Amino acid sequence: MGDSAQLDKELTAKPTIATIEAQFKDCADFVKREFANGMSVFYMVPLTGNNNLHRDIVQPFADASREEAAGILGRAPYHRVAETGDCVDGILTGSAAIFLEDYVWLVDLSEQLGRSIEQSETETVIAGPHDGFVENLFQNVAVLRMRVRSSKLKTVLLSVGEISKTQVMIMYIDGVVNREIVDNLINRIKSIEIDAVGEGNMLVQLIDENPNSVFPQFMTTERPDAAASKLTGGKIIGIVDGSPSVFSCPTAFFDFFASPDDYYQRWLLGTALRLLRIIGFVITIGFTAFYVSVTTFHYEMIPHTMLLNLTESRSKVPFPPLYEALLMETTIELLREAGARLPTKIGQTIGIVGGIVIGQAAVQAGFTSNILIIAVATSAIASFVIPSYIMSASLRLIRFGLIILAGLLGNLGLFLGITLMIIHLSGITNLGASYLTPVAPVNFRDMLDTFVRGPFWALTRRPTISRTPNSVRVKKRI
Amino acid sequence: MQGMTKEKINSFHLALFVYMCELDGTVFSLARTIAENVGTNGWVAILLLSPIALINIFLYHILFRAGEGRSAFELLEGTFPKWILSPFYIILAAYWAWLGAIIGKHFLLIYQTFAFQTTSPTMLLALYCLIVYTLLIKDIYSILKAVTVFFILTCSLNMLIPYFFREWKLVRLTSSFFQGAENGHTFHGWFEVYLAFVGFEVLLFLFPQMDKKGVALRGAYYGHLMITVIYIISVIIAFGFFSFKEIQSLQYPLINTLEYIELPFLNRVENLIFTVFLFANLVSTIGYCYASKVTLQRIVTKAPDKLFAILIIAGVFVFGCFLQILRDTEQWLDMGLMTEALLSFAMPLVLIPVALHQKNSRKKKERG
Amino acid sequence: MTLRKLSLVILALALPLIGCSDQRIIEKLGFIRTTAYELAGDGEENQGKIKVTVSIPKTTQKEAVQYSAVAKTAREARIVFDRQNDRRLVNGQMRQALFGASLAREGVWTHIDSLMRDPSVGNRVHFLVVEGSAEELLKRKYPQGGTAGEYIDNLIRVETGAMNMPDTTLYSFARDYYDDGIDPIAAIIRGQPESIIFDGIALFERDRMTGKVEPDDLPYFGILYGKVKSGDLFVDFTGDDYSSDVASMLYFSSRRKIKVRSLPSLSRGTGPKVTVKVSLSGSLLEYVGTVEVSKRAEQAKLEKEIAKFVKLRCERLIRRMQDARADAIGIGQYVRNSMRYSDWEKLDWAETFSKAEIDVEVGVRIRNFGKRQ
Incomplete structure (x- = not known):
């Protein structure tokens, strides 16, 4: 304790070689180089590039005399720092600290690490841009700046995590965004008290208003085109260093059902896709539960032509429909999880083995009825129609709750579950905006870009959820 | 809750709220109630009775103007001392919790004639109470948001209307009006039909959340007109789908009409659709529970919000447990709603003079 | 918060207790497809009684189980059937209610009334009059394949479609029964050795069959x-x-x-x-x-x-x-x-x-x- 307090006090003091060396004690990757002219240079080897080192340190100073060196240091890109803290931070972000006489200079030698820009694995589109965000913060900012070439695109750099000091960049378009929401968001991020933040999806859980909710409250995307369209829609974008998941806010529930490629197709097609996803949503949460409800309690509802087939296939099954359904749903979740963990090639095999072989065998062994297999498989497929992976995972979890309720109380249970879900959803807010916008509070103009994808001539306004001071997106020519 | 404080109830949401509050278990038997008490072509009675409710809403509008948007409690407490009001508040709060309980229990008991006959009604009531509780602890804006979604789900049932066109015949409506009422035309009978409209008076407790000009109140009229139209449609469908005397013999004609629907992939849709009315009854219960909560909060101002909710839900549960027989419940429901209908007129009639009196005395003060 | 959690836990524990007694798991049910009502026949002991026959299709869809009993009402007969059947009998999938012509001439309303009172019976059950023995009609095997119930179902559908006859269902019967300006009708079927034939329409005065359309x-x-x-x-x-x-x-x-x-x-x-x-x-x-x-x-x-x-x-x-x-x-x-x-x-x-x-x-x-x- 005493030591760390001591170190903290030193951070505001003038940097000296001794304090820097003390800070980086026991760091094998920390290097000190001394020059003939009395210069000492400190840097972290893994964070600096060899070429940069050669260009900015070795070449200018190798043969320079003390005066010459001082002259070079007075010019760019070298800059003076006065506090130990800045000096340490600089070294940690890939700069070299140069000690000459009593002064300290920093020069950025950092090299971009990480993969190059490639297609996002979780959000793919067929038509549309194929670049995705990567782990490097500034690369991501650059990608966005390339898409929105405006000086109005403002950025705020924040740092989260006592230890990790993860950089978080908040981006918004001035004049389009609601400043109150920006301040709110910044305050919330600043008030996070945690040792480390690793991922965008993790950060948003620390700042949302309903931490116990199943539903994700911040939309995250790995697609720059989606993020750029959110920006121009008056929303705020947040990028976390080290994470390709970029969050946008304020977010509504139905945002998770929109995909950027809805806008790249003709509007009728985009509309059809949106409606398909809503159907997918209903099937995902309700289909298996409905099967359980009907086969357990409401046999009258089955058309008589289907009834006998269903009875036949159920007759060999030793458990009640509730257990049957839970069993199969768990199996398919196992398959999905196994497929996600394994390398792509094996993952596909798992899908085939699991889906076809287990499914077929389970029916033949009288373990489940084939109609249940259809229900389970359909709702699993339907869940993948939802573009947001996180939302689709949440919905799959809710499905289990509904299945249990349906198994206990039939349609009444199903509706009790749905009611609870609606009540829960209506209580969620995201940065003060209702999560159920535009359904509640109702906004018909926004619905035009929610359940359907309206033609561009109709989408003249920014979504109300961003509470933008400048709501006109398209100026109509008169 | 930043940003939420500025939110105001707008007329659209008030309209939906009024609609959903008016829609409750009475709609199942509405066609029969009308056939029994009004007679042939009884749907006209809805047209005649609806303006009475409109006048009632108008009274609330006047009250809002006179009281300049202040809540009923503020008005009362401005004139009467609190110790006089407190017992009065307690009675009202208990009454509303009781009414909410009856509405919920009535629905559950009807449900149990169709499914889950042997399931413990107390258990179902407990579940119902749980749901009411989860909604009651939320702020009024969240409640209204939930109501909006419930409305959308309930209202989409109207898409089934075209299904009945094939079997619907104008000739069954008969050409006579208001004939064949079982006990002749009585005030009680017509009053019973009017009960379908009871529920909108809860808007009195939303006054503080409305804009100062009371523009939102316009929504109440729209909501009421909407429910009037829906009632008329449902009754006309029943009257042309069944024969007049058959309606008198059917306990819940609406459910019998739904029974007729047969989709290629689904039969006997009433099992599913009847459950959708859970939403409508839930909202009615919530409306009264909310009124009850707001009233109680007036007596003990410093207790946490959840305590009141728990108290009221406990009340709803206990009241609901006493009702086990459908026939009794219907009688209680009729009685409760009749009292409520009278109360709904009485409240603004009492409050308007109070509000005007306060307004005048304030003006006098201002003048000198 | 803790109270809420506690109540949730209690509810979660109590939940499995509810609903069990009302379960109607489909493979454990015997679906009555057809119920036939006939006069019990002459004799002292049969006075005021009816013969009720039910047909319950097996899951193979080719065969059906039939039970017959003489009782005062269909409900009473059901008690006898319940004692025989290995699955719980339910009315919710009933498609046809057959009435023997002689019973129809005496009046059918009491039976219709109890059918319509039963919440599990839909109002789309076909209401048909059978000339000859309904029990035999149900028990016979037909070269058309399938059970008699299915055969009748298809026959009625095809015939009413071609003749543009209204489906005669419990709904239409009750509706016209209560309407004093119209009388109900019902389709007539008759059993033949190899087939079932659609044989006109029964005319009712109130609930008594009084005539027939050839x-x-x-x-x-x-x-x-x-x-x-x-x-x-x-x-x-x-x-x-x-x-x-x-x-x-x-x-x-x-x-x-x-x-x-x-x-x-x-x-x-x-x-x-x-x-x-x-x-x-x-x-x-x-x-x-x-x-x-x-x-x-x-x-x-x-x-x-x-x-x-x-x-x-x-x-x-x-x-x-x-x-x-x-x-x-x-x-x-x-x-x-x-x-x-x-x-x-x-x-x-x-x-x-x-x-x-x-x-x-x-x-x-x-x-x-x-x-x-």
């Missing part, structure tokens, strides 16, 4: 009953009044209008005068006779001849209904709607109907004559 009168009944969208009419001209022998009008559609020309009078005891206006149009696809159908003038003549024939048949049919005191086509509804309600209430419509003067006006238009001129 199968060859069915198109005319359809025309009188209401709108026909697509029917087939085979006209077999008999007698010297006609210049044609045979004509077939296919895909005909018809509309019906009922005009009340004069109201019944209680004081004078006269029945009402009613005109049923019927307009038909269809394709003439078969013709044998002397009319030259290729000529325009002759075509009009043919239309008149068909109209005349249809009129005669319709009027004959109406007289039959009047004899049965069964207003199956709902003339009473129109008479009622043109009277004062109190006057109508005083009227005994069945009696008045049997005395009513009803004539039929028919207009026929031939849409086309097929591929030949």
